Structure formats: structure tokens, C-alpha cells
Amino acid sequence: MSDDTRTTAPSPEDALRSARLLARAEAAVMALFATRAYELGWTVRSKLSGILDHVALSCDAGHSTQVTPVTALHPKLGSTIVPAPAGGAFLMATGMTSLGAFPMALEECQHCARKRWEEAARASFAAYAIETDLRILADAASPNEYPAKDVRCLHGHEFTITAMNPRTPGRVPGITYGFTTGFDGAGDPCVTCRGISQTPKLVEFKHRAREQSVMILDVMSDRIAQTVRLCCVAGHLTSVGINTGLKRELLCARCSGVGVRPEPTVYYVVTDGATVKPGISSGDGRGRLDTHRSQHGLGQVRRLITDLPVGAAHDLERHVLDCLASQGIRPVIGSEYFDAAHIDRVLELADGWFAANLPNFPWTVTA
Numbered sequence: 001m002s003d004d005t006r007t008t009a010p011s012p013e014d015a016l017r018s019a020r021l022l023a024r025a026e027a028a029v030m031a032l033f034a035t036r037a038y039e040l041g042w043t044v045r046s047k048l049s050g051i052l053d054h055v056a057l058s059c060d061a062g063h064s065t066q067v068t069p070v071t072a073l074h075p076k077l078g079s080t081i082v083p084a085p086a087g088g089a090f091l092m093a094t095g096m097t098s099l100g101a102f103p104m105a106l107e108e109c110q111h112c113a114r115k116r117w118e119e120a121a122r123a124s125f126a127a128y129a130i131e132t133d134l135r136i137l138a139d140a141a142s143p144n145e146y147p148a149k150d151v152r153c154l155h156g157h158e159f160t161i162t163a164m165n166p167r168t169p170g171r172v173p174g175i176t177y178g179f180t181t182g183f184d185g186a187g188d189p190c191v192t193c194r195g196i197s198q199t200p201k202l203v204e205f206k207h208r209a210r211e212q213s214v215m216i217l218d219v220m221s222d223r224i225a226q227t228v229r230l231c232c233v234a235g236h237l238t239s240v241g242i243n244t245g246l247k248r249e250l251l252c253a254r255c256s257g258v259g260v261r262p263e264p265t266v267y268y269v270v271t272d273g274a275t276v277k278p279g280i281s282s283g284d285g286r287g288r289l290d291t292h293r294s295q296h297g298l299g300q301v302r303r304l305i306t307d308l309p310v311g312a313a314h315d316l317e318r319h320v321l322d323c324l325a326s327q328g329i330r331p332v333i334g335s336e337y338f339d340a341a342h343i344d345r346v347l348e349l350a351d352g353w354f355a356a357n358l359p360n361f362p363w364t365v366t367a
């Protein structure tokens with residue numbers, strides 16, 4: 001039977017031996033504490049006595065803290081140890097919690113650790129910017145005392161960011177830095193890009209644009225109500241609202257056949273006696289002429305030729321406008337409104353073109 005399991009009352013020798021063992025254990029704890037404090041960069045500022053007595057420590061930068069040697073080594077153990085009634089030694093108290101006010105196990109100086117982290121984070125911000133595709137535009141005014149930069153993300157969003165790398169390992173917990181990413185620095189630093197990636201309709205819109213080789217020309221916001229300009233594979237420049245685009249099979253309005261202008265097959269000349277306007281239109285041309293009459297007062301139709309072959313209306317219009325320009329006749333408004341003094345010239349040019357290009361084409365001359 002060993003000494004440990006003896007159940008008889010301790011002899012005076014046992015009590016003496018036990019007290020000496022405990023004193024030796026206490027000395028070992030004090031030695032371990034001194035070593036640990038030294039390793040962590042602390043200098044002991046007060047006289048070392050018992051393992052449960054507070055010790056003042058200071059770091060090289062002058063920050064100070066107080067611990068007891070036993071909690072410095074093992075906070076949980078510290079909270080379950082009380083001084084032995086005889087003094088000088090210690091014993092374990094089962095379920096003893098009244099000493100719960102012990103600080104945590106000793107660590108390096110948190111002020112200094114934080115400062116070191118900030119310096120490392122600042123130094124690696126440029127690398128972080130490259131890694132996350134941020135283009136640094138300028139120094140920015142910082143809302144806290146930390147450096148800040150105006151940056152632009154790969155998708156064109158501009159914003160101000162704390163110029164520290166949130167992914168630097170060992171960050172001291174705290175929310176004072178104002179990072180746009182999560183606590184561990186994971187995720188896109190651009191809030192707008194994150195907003196877009198969390199909005200299913202915007203994700204779908206971007207996906208379709210990619211699928212259809214449509215270039216989105218505007219910087220997308222994280223709102224569904226936005227309208228963006230597009231350039232499709234056929235080279236059409238159009239604009240579309242997110243919801244409208246998603247309802248169509250193709251994002252490009254012109255490829256979808258929406259709002260495609262019919263080929264002009266009508267040539268006309270209208271006047272109000274003061275101004276003369278030649279122009280082209282489609283269908284029977286009546287809609288355009290009604291607009292001229294009601295909105296511009298150009299009520300007299302001098303020429304109206306419909307059902308022209310494809311391309312003829314454009315050629316005729318170009319011919320008339322070019323000839324007027326070469327003869328020094330300038331429009332009074334826009335590019336097609338001329339002084340009515342030139343009406344005969346305008347009609348003559350059109351009639352001449354018809355005689356030369358479509359001599360047998362049936363057309364009517366209105367007064």
C-alpha cells in the first residue's frame with residue numbers, strides 16, 4: 001500500500017513532510033511565474049512573496065498590470081486555490097468560487113500587441129489592396145485616428161476604407177478599426193459589390209449579361225431600380241432596367257426586337273409658310289405629319305412620297321441636305337428646319353433626285 005492511499009491519521013512526520021513539499025511546490029510556482037513573465041516581456045516591479053499575492057508588472061513601453069503568480073500561470077487553477085489555514089502553503093478547495101475576481105492567465109502586453117498589429121496591418125495594406133483588386137486613389141480623411149484611403153474596386157465602386165490589412169494574423173479583438181469586411185477580414189472589402197452579390201436579381205442580371213456577351217457599360221449599384229447602359233455582341237448601344245431586362249430573353253432591346261425603328265420608306269416636305277422641313281418617316285407617314293402639324297404648326301404638306309425602296313429615303317434625304325449645305329443654305333433650327341425662302345430649292349432638289357434615281361416611281365405632288 002502506498003503513502004497516497006493511506007487512510008490513517010497523519011503522523012507528525014507526515015505533517016512536517018507535507019508542509020515542506022508544499023513550500024517547495026510554492027517555490028516552483030514562483031520560479032515558473034518569473035520565467036513566464038520574462039518570456040512575455042514583463043518586468044516584475046514589486047517584491048515577490050506568496051503565490052496568491054498581487055505582483056506589479058510592466059512592459060518595456062511602460063504599460064503595467066497586476067497578477068498573482070498562480071493565476072498568471074493558470075487562471076482556472078487560481079480560482080480554486082485558497083491559502084491553507086496554517087499559512088505558508090496552499091490547498092485545493094473543492095467547489096470554491098469566492099476568488100473569482102482573478103485576472104486571466106498572463107499574456108504579453110495587450111497595448112503593445114495591438115500596436116504591433118496595427119503597424120503590421122498598415123505595412124501590408126498595399127499587398128491587401130492588390131490581393132482584393134482595390135485601386136488606391138488618394139489619402140482620405142479618417143473618421144478614427146487610423147489611416148484611410150479612397151479606393152476603387154474592380155467593378156468601379158469608389159469608397160473610403162481603413163488603410164490597414166484586416167487579414168493580418170493575431171488581431172486584437174475590437175471593432176474600432178471600421179473595416180468593411182468581417183471580423184476576420186474575409187469577404188469582399190467593397191460594400192456595394194457585397195450588396196450586389198447578395199441580391200439574387202442583380203446576380204442573375206450579371207450572369208445573363210456574361211452568358212449573352214453583353215457588356216454592362218455603367219458601374220452597377222446594389223439597387224434593383226437602376227438602369228444600366230449595355231453594348232451587345234451586335235454592337236447595339238442600349239439601356240435597360242434590371243427588372244425589364246430579366247423579363248426578356250435577351251438583355252439587348254434591339255436584339256430582342258423591342259423598340260426597333262422600322263426602315264424609313266417615306267419622304268416628305270412640310271411648311272408653315274415661315275419654315276420648311278424635309279424629312280423621312282415610315283409607314284404611311286401620316287403620324288409624323290400629324291405631329292409636325294400639331295406641335296410645330298407645319299400644316300402644309302408639299303411632298304409626300306410613300307413605299308420607297310429600302311435605302312431610298314435615306315439617300316434622298318442625304319442628297320437634299322448635302323446640296324443645301326454645299327449651297328450655303330443653313331438650317332434655322334436643328335439640322336432640317338430651313339427658312340421657307342428656300343422652299344423651291346428644297347422641292348427642286350427632291351424632284352431632281354427622283355427624276356435621276358427613280359424616274360418611273362409613282363408619287364404625288366401636293367400643293
Ligand SMILES: [Zn+2]
Binds near residue numbers: 059062110111113
Ligand atoms: Zn506595453
Ligand SMILES: [Zn+2]
Binds near residue numbers: 153154155157193194
Ligand atoms: Zn465594388
Ligand SMILES: [Zn+2]
Binds near residue numbers: 233234
Ligand atoms: Zn443587340
